[in-house]
Amino acid sequence: MTTTAVRMRSLRRDYGAVAALDGVDLDLAAGTFTAVMGPSGSGKSTLLQCAAGLDRPTSGTVAVDGVELAGLSERRLTLLRRERIGFVFQSFNLLPSLTAAQNVALPLRLARRRPARGAVREALDRVGLGDRAGHRPSQLSGGQQQRVALARALITRPAVLFGDEPTGALDTTTSREVLSLLRELVDREGQTTVMVTHDPVAASYADRVVFLVDGRVSGELAGPSAEAVAARMAGLERVTC
Incomplete structure (x- = not known):
């Protein structure tokens, strides 16, 4: 039976008089890859930040891995983010100044936890960089640096991996490599993944694309192709112009 990894109900986030999110109801199934898209200013990043516990909604509820975020103190919310949520920017x-291995181990060090023997190398192996453990960021390509960031997000074995335009700073070839890795993590390990993107090709790697307009859910596509996503986005942007 499919379980829900992230559950949002009547989610609203106001910034002054502006509603970045306006009553979002959304379930994200465990073990699936969801892309979130929409025109500029539609609330995509705000949705991701509220879902990941990085920002508190004005009203409504968010539950991650069965835990309601609204009732958590800042300390407990921080612990939940460290242990059950991964985030890639x-x-x-x-x-x-840190090596790839030291960067990957950083979340555990900040939580005052000693990495299990071999855990850091295993995380780097999962993203294909086991042989780059001793390299510093300046010695790595952009794609390799994003893979290190991904390994860092995965070191705690999070229930949900969130990505905010994770391939936005990469060239086309490297972007596809990172997206293929994200897809493989979902297929091979059941890693629940949620990604904001503006790129229809990136969205086509997901199982499902959810579209936002003016802070509200405005439809979705299952098993999306890049062409179908691009056509839907073109329609949404015409409506909002």
Whole structure:
């Protein structure tokens, strides 16, 4: 039976008089890859940040891996993010003075946990960089740096991996390599993944694309092709112009 990894109900996030999210109801199934798309200002990144516990909604509820976020103190929310949530940004956010292995181990170090023997190398192996453990970011390509960031997000074995334009800073070839890796993690390991993207080709790697317009869900596509996603986005952008 399919379980729900992320559950959002009546989710609203206001910034002053502007509603970035306006009553979102959305379930994200465990073991699936979901892409979130929409015109500029549609609330995509806000949705991701609220779902990942990085921002608190004005009203409504979010549950991740069965845990309601609204009732958690800041300390408990921080612990949940460290242990059950992974996040990959467009910018790699690696510390330049640390090696790949040290960057991957950083979340555990910050939580004052000693990495299990071989855990860091295993995380790097999962993203195809086991032989780059001793390299610093300046010695790695952009795609390799994003793979290190991905390994860092995966080191805690999160229930959900969130990505905010994770391939936005990469060239086309490297972007496809990272997307193929994300797809493989879902297929091989059942890693629940949620990604905001503006790229129809990137979205085509997902099982499902959810479209937002003006902070509201405006339809979805299952088993999407890049062409179908591009056509839907073109229609949404005409409506919002």
